[in-house]
Amino acid sequence: MTQIRYHKVGRRSWEWRLKPTGVEERNRARLPGSKRHWLKWRDVHNPKTLKRERILVDKKPLWWTLGLSALVAVTPFLPNSMISVVSIFCIYAAINVLWTLIVGTAGIFSLATLAIVGAAGYVAAAANVYLGVPWPFMLLIGPLAGLIFGAILAAPSTRLDGLYYALLTMGVAEICRVFVTQLRALTQSGGAITNVDSFIPKDWFLQRPGLLLGFAGAFLLLLGALLVWRLVNSERLGMLLRVAKTSREDEAFAEAIGIDFRRARLMVFVISSAALGVVGAFYAMYFRSISPQIFSLDQLLLLFAMMVIGGLGRAEGAVLGAAVVTLIDKGLIELGPPRIILVAVIMIVVTIFAREGLTGIREQFRDFRKRKSGERRALRTEKGGEAMPEEATEIHDKQELYYRRFNKRLRDRLKKLISPELIEEHRLDPLGHHSDALARVLNHFRRAEMADKYVIHRMVPSEERFRVMAVSGQRGMPPRVVDDREYTEIREAYHAVFLLRVNDLLES
Amino acid sequence: MDLGLIVYALNLGAIYALMAVGISILWSSVGIINMSHGATFAVSGYAAWLVTGAVKPLVAATFGKTVLASTLMAGTLVASALITGALCGVIIYLLAFLPIHDKPNFQVRALIITLGLNIASVQGLLWMFGPRNRGLPKIFGFGRWEVWGTKIRFDQAGTIVGAAVIMGLTLAWLRYSRRGLEVRAMMQNAEGAAYSGISRQVTALPVLMLTGALAGMAAALLSQTIFVSPTAGVIPLVKGLTIALLGGLGSVPGALIGALLVGFLEAIVGAIPYLGQRYVLFATFLFIIAVLIIRPRGIGGLLDDTRE
Incomplete structure (x- = not known):
């Protein structure tokens, strides 16, 4: 006896499912201080065996935890130069996540992110160096400066269209750079503020413990940025903005149901500006200095490249893109200028081929596969109403599948019976005794559904004039006339209906 | 205001x-914000430098130091810059x-790709030629004219005349040629143009190609005043973008007026002794931001309103 090989169809078998016994109670731990659960578990059942199953609907938290804990676990064993690369990655990733908040959640295409970071960094560093404020207060002064600067920048964003605003903010960055380099007090250092006090003790600076401490700080910064992102996106502000996200119509809809999305956007902008201020103060502390380099167009473009490579408007994209670009830019520093070319080439290739960066590839591939399988399904002309395996997994009522399959096979068999002799037999005697083949065909026709069933209509009650109509199958909807031919004999009309049905059968 | 200042302003404009x-x-016609316009500028400058460097000994050997030789050099320089820009x-x-014009997010993606092209070509130039400045041959020669007591340098006059000629040719092409008609139709309404059979x-x-050639022409003309370097395109790009914005993206007369306004503004700010050259960029951006906040659609929006 040969073993039949079954092919796995659908995506059930690939998904990881828990199989709870139902004896112990479900653990429904919540995030302290909120109504949220830690993970998005959903209870489902196997439609075939009806057994309980539990699936994790949102697997992103797992990936985040894995990635970030791998970063923490690996970094202490890296050489010194790589530790600073990882720290810089964390800082850039934090900036990018906050920038994503502005571009993605608020939908404001701003290029002034680094300008905010730089301005806040300068204010905090100046307060430390010239006013003697101790370093912990820099982390308060930074966000305050960022908040004020962000509020000033955000004001025109409601008046200007997307790209206009982007170019305007680019101008703001340029103004900041020129302004700082023109400052009289900073001319001898080329516009930089040096000797900033830091959370890294002075004699540890650029030593291994100092680097590790710097990494710890940068990692906390990244976690903080992700927390801000999560809080804004999952709370009221993010929900309001999701209504008015994609198009003009959505904006109009949001306005109509009373959502002041402009105000919500400004709020997000200001919040992330304040957070960027923290990053600015941290930046000044981490490098113990801050220079006009931070306002330069190159730096801005590099950060933009990170977001674009990862995927514009997604937090995971911002972090992944930062990882890729920082690794190339700082890790392969001995390559010289070609490494920037490499970044640019990656950016171009990703943009041409991927709709939403590296993190969107999975979704894009799924869409592509779905489209292709749909095309293939449409190509299979032999299908004849029978459900294909891909489609069958989506149909809940399995009875329907077997009904379709039975019908298809029946039609195939009947099609073989149709021959000129059979048609001739019907023409000669539409009603009388029929051969076996004709009787089978006619029986199939009689069982057809009401919708579009053909009927004969006597046009005037007293006259022998007939025509063929098709009933609608719906109550109250009159039958439609099939063609304009008239028959003077009822037998002719019978045969005409038969021919129409044979035609339909052969075409199906 | 004296004549020298006006000439300087016109030169910048x-x-x-x-x-x-x-x-x-x-x-306005294709829907691309071209961030690699600066790269086109720099690449054309370098191409002109290479070509003129190669041709110079040849011309000098055949024609010596005649008027014909210098005309030939000028022609080579302009032609090479124009052709490289078009390429x-x-x-x-x-x-x-071509790969993405019918895909979702075309505008943002085109902006990103041109940005990538800009970064790649600037770094490529830096890698191949180094950060040194290169001087191109002076096609208008050295010297000044005396006009009503002010001295006008040849290169300034040449730049103004050359730019005016090229702009005139471009506008005439847009106005009178079949292709120009199609471009203008696309500028007015891309969808409508597509319906009436314009591909x-x-x-x-x-x-x-035309806009590339315009950037090439700008490179050839500006190289008469300053040097060519890999990052030479950044400032023209930023200025060009902001002025196009000031003019209300998509309006040719708006851009022209904006360019002249900014040229005069820069010349005047540079001439005020208290402010000086250092605050020119600062003043320009402040001016543009102020205009955009008052009139969000720039000068072009103003022109459209008055027409209506």
Whole structure:
């Protein structure tokens, strides 16, 4: 006896499912201080065996935890130069996540992110160096400066269209750079503020413990940025903005149901500006200095490249893109200028081929596969109403599948019976005794559904004039006339209906 | 205000107009914000430098130091810059327009690709030629004219005249040629143009070549005043973009007026002794931001309103 090989169809078998016994109670731990659960578990059942199953609907938290804990676990064993690369990655990733908040959640295409970071960094560093404020207060002064600067920048964003605003903010960055380099007090250092006090003790600076401490700080910064992102996106502000996200119509809809999305956007902008201020103060502390380099167009473009490579408007994209670009830019520093070319080439290739960066590839591939399988399904002309395996997994009522399959096979068999002799037999005697083949065909026709069933209509009650109509199958909807031919004999009309049905059968 | 200042302002305005009009036409007809306009500028400058460097001994050997020789050199310089600019336009067409022009997010993606092209070509130039400045041959020669007591340098006059001629030719092409009609139709309403049988794919190529050539012309003219370097394109790009914005992206007369305004503004701010050259960029951006906050659609929006 040969073993039949079954092919796995659908995506059930690939998904990881828990199989709870139902004896112990479900653990429904919540995030302290909120109504949220830690993970998005959903209870489902196997439609075939009806057994309980539990699936994790949102697997992103797992990936985040894995990635970030791998970063923490690996970094202490890296050489010194790589530790600073990882720290810089964390800082850039934090900036990018906050920038994503502005571009993605608020939908404001701003290029002034680094300008905010730089301005806040300068204010905090100046307060430390010239006013003697101790370093912990820099982390308060930074966000305050960022908040004020962000509020000033955000004001025109409601008046200007997307790209206009982007170019305007680019101008703001340029103004900041020129302004700082023109400052009289900073001319001898080329516009930089040096000797900033830091959370890294002075004699540890650029030593291994100092680097590790710097990494710890940068990692906390990244976690903080992700927390801000999560809080804004999952709370009221993010929900309001999701209504008015994609198009003009959505904006109009949001306005109509009373959502002041402009105000919500400004709020997000200001919040992330304040957070960027923290990053600015941290930046000044981490490098113990801050220079006009931070306002330069190159730096801005590099950060933009990170977001674009990862995927514009997604937090995971911002972090992944930062990882890729920082690794190339700082890790392969001995390559010289070609490494920037490499970044640019990656950016171009990703943009041409991927709709939403590296993190969107999975979704894009799924869409592509779905489209292709749909095309293939449409190509299979032999299908004849029978459900294909891909489609069958989506149909809940399995009875329907077997009904379709039975019908298809029946039609195939009947099609073989149709021959000129059979048609001739019907023409000669539409009603009388029929051969076996004709009787089978006619029986199939009689069982057809009401919708579009053909009927004969006597046009005037007293006259022998007939025509063929098709009933609608719906109550109250009159039958439609099939063609304009008239028959003077009822037998002719019978045969005409038969021919129409044979035609339909052969075409199906 | 003396004549020298006006000439200087016109000189700046001419260069800016070449950049801004190119960006403006490209945006309104094809829908690309061309961030690699600066790269086109720098690459054309370098190409002109290479070609003139190669041709110079040849010309000097055949014609000596005649008027014909200098005319020939000028022709070579302008032609090489123009052709390279147009070729850069073709590259942008192949990378940033053709593969994605019917895909979602076309505008943002085109912006990103042109940005990538800009970064790649600037770094490529830096890698191949180093950061040194290169001087191109002075096609207008050295010297000044005396006009009503003020001295006008030849290169300034040449730049103004050259830019005016090129701009005139471009506008005439847009106004009177069949292709120009198609481009203008696309500028007015891209969808409507497509319905009346104007192909986007076919029309985009000449537009990109034309705007590339305009950037090349700007490079050839500006190289008479300053040197060519890999990062030379950044300032013209930023200025061109902001002036196109000031003119209300997509409006050619708006961009022209904006370029002249900014040229005069810069000349005047540079001439005020208390402010000086250091605050020129500062003042320009402040001016543009102020205009945009008052009139969000720039000068072009103003012109449209008055027409209506």
